[in-house]
Structures are given as structure tokens and as C-alpha cells.
Amino acid sequence: MNQDELKKQVGDEAVKYIQDGMIVGLGTGSTVSCLIDSLGEKIRQKHLHITCVTTSKNTSKHAKEQNIKLIPLDDVDHIDLTIDGADEISADFQGIKGGGGSLLWEKIVANISDNYIWIVDESKMSNKIGEHFKLPVEVVPFGSKQLFRRFTKLGYKPTWRMDSKGEHRFHTDSDNYIIDLHMGAIEHPHHLADSLIRTVGVIEQGLFLDRVNAVIVGHDSGPEYMQARP
Secondary structure, eight states: OOHHHHHHHHHHHHGGGOOTTOEEEEOOSHHHHHHHHHHHHHHHHHTOOOEEEESSHHHHHHHHHTTOEEOOGGGOSOEEEEEEOOSEEOTTSOEEOOTTSOHHHHHHHHHTEEEEEEEEEGGGBOSSTTSSSOEEEEEOSTTHHHHHHHHHHTTOOEEEOBOTTSSSBOOOTTSOEEEEEOOOSOSOHHHHHHHHHTSTTEEEESEEOSOOSEEEEEETTEEEEEEOOO
């Protein structure tokens, strides 16, 4: 199977965990896009009553195209299940997210979710986070060059996230910038996460630690369900 086929595989598998009457959080990215297509089809075929909260404007647009009922995050007191992608997952189920630029909204939604599942193809699994993917950090535009200099001095090898044409800095849905840190394997992710979030001007960082309940991984042999924590 190619990567697109593996993404569809885990998207189809993840829909099995969505039940009638649920409030569901929908993540962001190409793998979640496959999930949205499968969910829309399931809702139509089985006449399910599913209400969804989204983590990005792009996800909202796609969900509306599938006639999935959406509700603002502030109108719910909890989310039964959120399903999202991940950019890298370590052997102990710690993750890096934000490759699509939605880490802030994704983390807010994750925080009020009773259950949280990541869906990925097998290329996203690694021994330690940071080995194969950059660490996104969302920052306010004001003073962002000062933060960039600070990260450079700390040896984090920062780069600006640019738009699809590479002409302008990428803007998140909250109109912030993203600085990507190219650090290699992260030996102490909890310490790094704490240090980054305490840095004035940093809105959020892409380390998703001790959060996910399960991961569904796409393989040529079929989807694998991996329990991360209760």
C-alpha cells in the first residue's frame, strides 16, 4: 500500500469507534480528511446523530461538505471522542503535532476530550520524538524575531514556517506565526515543553505529552490498534 491508501485504511478503521449520539472532535490533516469522508458516509448510511467540533477552518470546511453537523467548541461541556493525526509518535506514545499549523486548536480540543485517538500511517512511528520531525512552536507576531534569536542561541535551529508559495510567513487560524525547531531526538520532552510554554510570546508548542489513549497505525497487513493509556 502507498501512504494515501494507509491513511484511508486508518480513517475507515477509526470511524468504527464513533457511535450514535456522540460529540466528536475532528482533528486536522490529510489522514483526518480520510476519516471525515468515511464518517460522512457512515452518517448517511446509518442515519446517525453525530455532532462534531473541529480543530481548524479547513476541517470545518471539509466536514460541512460532508453534511456533518458542527457545533462551536464553547457550546459543549465535553467531547466524547477526538480523533486526530500526528506528525511523529514515540515508542512511549508521546507525540509531535502541528505540521498542519493547528496545534493550538488541536490541544484545546484534546484537553476537554474524554477519549483521544491518533490515526497515522506507519511512517509516523519512531523511537523518540524529534528524530524525524521538526517541533512547531506557535508564537505571537509581536516580538517574534526576538524569540527566533533566543531559540537560535539555545541551539534549537529555528526556521520560520512559510506559506504554500514560500513567499510569506504562515499564519495560523488564530493569526499567529509558527517557528519550527529542528532539534533532533528530544531526550527530555517534558522539560522542554515546560520551558517553551513559560517563554513569553510563545502561545503553544507541539509536544503532545501523556494525552493520547490509543493509536491506530496503518500497515500493509492492516490497521493496528495500540492502547497507550486507559
